[in-house]
Amino acid sequence: MSAPLPIVMAITGASGAPYAVRLLHAMANVGQPVWLIVSAHGWRLLQCESGIDDLASLRAKVGEDAWDANVTVFDDNDRGATPASGSAKVKGMVIVPCSMGTIASIAAGTSRSLVERAADVALKERRTLVVVPRETPLSRIHLENMLRLTDAGAVVLPASPGFYHQPARIDQLVDFVVQRILDQLQVDVDIAPRWGDAPE
Numbered sequence: 001m002s003a004p005l006p007i008v009m010a011i012t013g014a015s016g017a018p019y020a021v022r023l024l025h026a027m028a029n030v031g032q033p034v035w036l037i038v039s040a041h042g043w044r045l046l047q048c049e050s051g052i053d054d055l056a057s058l059r060a061k062v063g064e065d066a067w068d069a070n071v072t073v074f075d076d077n078d079r080g081a082t083p084a085s086g087s088a089k090v091k092g093m094v095i096v097p098c099s100m101g102t103i104a105s106i107a108a109g110t111s112r113s114l115v116e117r118a119a120d121v122a123l124k125e126r127r128t129l130v131v132v133p134r135e136t137p138l139s140r141i142h143l144e145n146m147l148r149l150t151d152a153g154a155v156v157l158p159a160s161p162g163f164y165h166q167p168a169r170i171d172q173l174v175d176f177v178v179q180r181i182l183d184q185l186q187v188d189v190d191i192a193p194r195w196g197d198a199p200e
Helices: 017-028 040-050 055-062 064-070 100-108 114-124 140-152 170-185
Strands: 007-011 034-038 071-075 092-095 128-131
Touching: 007 017, 007 040, 007 114, 017 034, 017 040, 017 055, 017 064, 017 170, 034 040, 034 114, 055 064, 055 071, 064 071, 092 114, 092 170, 100 114, 100 128, 100 140, 114 128, 128 140, 128 170
Parallel strands: 007 034, 007 092, 034 071, 092 128
Antiparallel strands: none
16 A cells, blocks of 8 residues: 655644644644645744744644654745645645735745745646635635635635534634545544534
């Protein structure tokens, strides 16, 4: 049985660090290889919202064994890194959280960073690209840019948790959104109740 293809995961500067940390934890701990790119604003976000100051802190949150076995880190400033090439075989890409600036750049095809170039590659190669915005309210410009991405084949998955599972803790709200992301990426792991399941 061949090893699973990696998923490119990017973290940018929109609010929503807990979603990113939980998703990375979930994928790494089920043996899903991840190519991780964190923008400069993404690092600021991780520090502000999750108290994660550096790679060592993020590795500790994910779990050192799972990280070492499954996570490869790329510099967002290196637009010549492996995720920038369409010849590199990957399962798909997710940007969580995804800032409106990142969405605008991908929609315009400007590729100013490795995150944006990797997303451009996902679209041109017709691979799964999931963007997870958390902005609210949304301007017409935001909506038009998201429509452009949808028309180009991306999945726009807003960080909008449901409540039918009667969540009692913040982590349950986070898991609801992360479960939807995992489903879109076809990573077979259940971390949140589905419709019809009894509330936890």
